[in-house]
Amino acid sequence: MGKIKDFLKKYCPRFATVLFLIAIFAAIVHIISVFSAPFADFMNRYPGAFVRGVLATVSNIFPFSLTETLILFIPVLFVFIMICSMKRVRRSFVHGIRCIFSLSSALTLLYSVYVFAAAFSYNGTPLAEKLGLADVPVNAAGLKTAAEYMVDKMNDELDEVNFKYKGSSYMPYTLGEMNDLLMDAFDKVCDKYSFVPRLHSRIKPIALSEPMTYTHISGLYSYYTGEANLNVNFPDYTLPFTAAHELAHQRGVIREDEANFMAFLVCAESDDAYIRYSGYLNMYEYLNSALYNSDYGAFADVYTTLDSRVLTEMKEFNRFFEKYRDNKVADISSAVNDTYLKLQGVSEGERSYGLVVELAVAYVMEVEGEIS
Numbered sequence: 001m002g003k004i005k006d007f008l009k010k011y012c013p014r015f016a017t018v019l020f021l022i023a024i025f026a027a028i029v030h031i032i033s034v035f036s037a038p039f040a041d042f043m044n045r046y047p048g049a050f051v052r053g054v055l056a057t058v059s060n061i062f063p064f065s066l067t068e069t070l071i072l073f074i075p076v077l078f079v080f081i082m083i084c085s086m087k088r089v090r091r092s093f094v095h096g097i098r099c100i101f102s103l104s105s106a107l108t109l110l111y112s113v114y115v116f117a118a119a120f121s122y123n124g125t126p127l128a129e130k131l132g133l134a135d136v137p138v139n140a141a142g143l144k145t146a147a148e149y150m151v152d153k154m155n156d157e158l159d160e161v162n163f164k165y166k167g168s169s170y171m172p173y174t175l176g177e178m179n180d181l182l183m184d185a186f187d188k189v190c191d192k193y194s195f196v197p198r199l200h201s202r203i204k205p206i207a208l209s210e211p212m213t214y215t216h217i218s219g220l221y222s223y224y225t226g227e228a229n230l231n232v233n234f235p236d237y238t239l240p241f242t243a244a245h246e247l248a249h250q251r252g253v254i255r256e257d258e259a260n261f262m263a264f265l266v267c268a269e270s271d272d273a274y275i276r277y278s279g280y281l282n283m284y285e286y287l288n289s290a291l292y293n294s295d296y297g298a299f300a301d302v303y304t305t306l307d308s309r310v311l312t313e314m315k316e317f318n319r320f321f322e323k324y325r326d327n328k329v330a331d332i333s334s335a336v337n338d339t340y341l342k343l344q345g346v347s348e349g350e351r352s353y354g355l356v357v358e359l360a361v362a363y364v365m366e367v368e369g370e371i372s
Contacts, residue, residue: 013098016105023108026115033123044120044252049197051116055226056201056250065204065229067222110224117223121254127261130195133362140295143357146364147291147302150284155307157280160273163309168316171236171274179203182244185270197251201228203243209233213324218242221249235317240278241267257355281310283360290357
């Protein structure tokens with residue numbers, strides 16, 4: 001034991017030892033959470049919420065996206081680390097080993113932050129169960145009912161939504177004002193559901209949103225900076241829903257389908273008509289796609305009831321997205337994201353985003369009183 005202590009004292013910096021111990025603890029609680037959903041729920045709701053809240057609070061100090069900045073500077077950072085490491089290795093054998101321990105401990109820190117910021121959510125109780133939604137079969141009839149519900153709700157908001165002449169809608173306020181409205185809506189959701197931690201934060205616009213659109217990424221949550229980032233190049237009606245999705249990640253709702261549904265719930269709770277419209281239309285689009293593949297006749301029945309302004313909105317989106325639809329960058333981005341999700345135990349990979357329709361159908365059946 002004494003030899004081990006002497007070895008660590010000589011070759012492993014004290015901060016690295018601390019980081020290794022934190023990583024060991026993170027690994028232990030991570031493993032326990034895999035086998036115990038209640039434990040995962042507790043860790044996600046309390047220690048996890050604390051870690052995410054601290055990171056979000058610190059990153060909020062900066063007016064720009066730290067995530068975007070770090071991504072852009074990764075090549076420079078990598079070269080800097082390599083140069084410094086080589087200098088230390090050349091200085092002496094001991095310095096070289098200490099450098100290796102330091103770099104290794106930095107990697108374990110990334111793992112530890114991931115565990116406390118996200119991993120517990122992947123192993124916790126499904127959102128449907130937390131919301132008390134019944135397990136209902138998703139068939140064409142259920143999809144049609146849910147789609148009709150979204151259309152009816154959307155139509156109720158249209159007269160308060162501003163549209164360009166024969167064009168798409170536009171958000172009648174700034175991104176900061178949209179964020180404040182979403183914070184108010186999140187507060188209402190927190191009042192209803194105790195598993196959602198209360199956190200006042202802000203969405204960060206991506207400076208390079210136009211180039212980012214080629215990756216088909218509309219938003220990004222970073223575990224390591226605690227930031228919710230938004231691609232502001234996308235059409236206005238997508239922005240509140242996407243922002244709510246990324247802010248849901250920030251509050252521990254990590255699974256993509258569940259973050260989509262939480263975004264819908266938040267938008268629906270808003271006092272603002274445009275945010276509600278964004279939630280209903282984005283959810284309708286998921287249901288619309290699933291219904292099209294399930295029963296074309298039922299899809300057509302619902303589609304013909306859409307207001308002409310909504311039809312124009314959807315056509316304008318397709319026109320906007322045509323420029324970015326097919327490219328190698330998007331293929332690579334999709335493959336990376338799909339692989340990442342599968343590594344987290346999400347067997348559907350990127351298709352998990354679309355699983356939100358299962359939650360939407362169960363929700364509509366509940367509010368419509370069609371299930372006991």
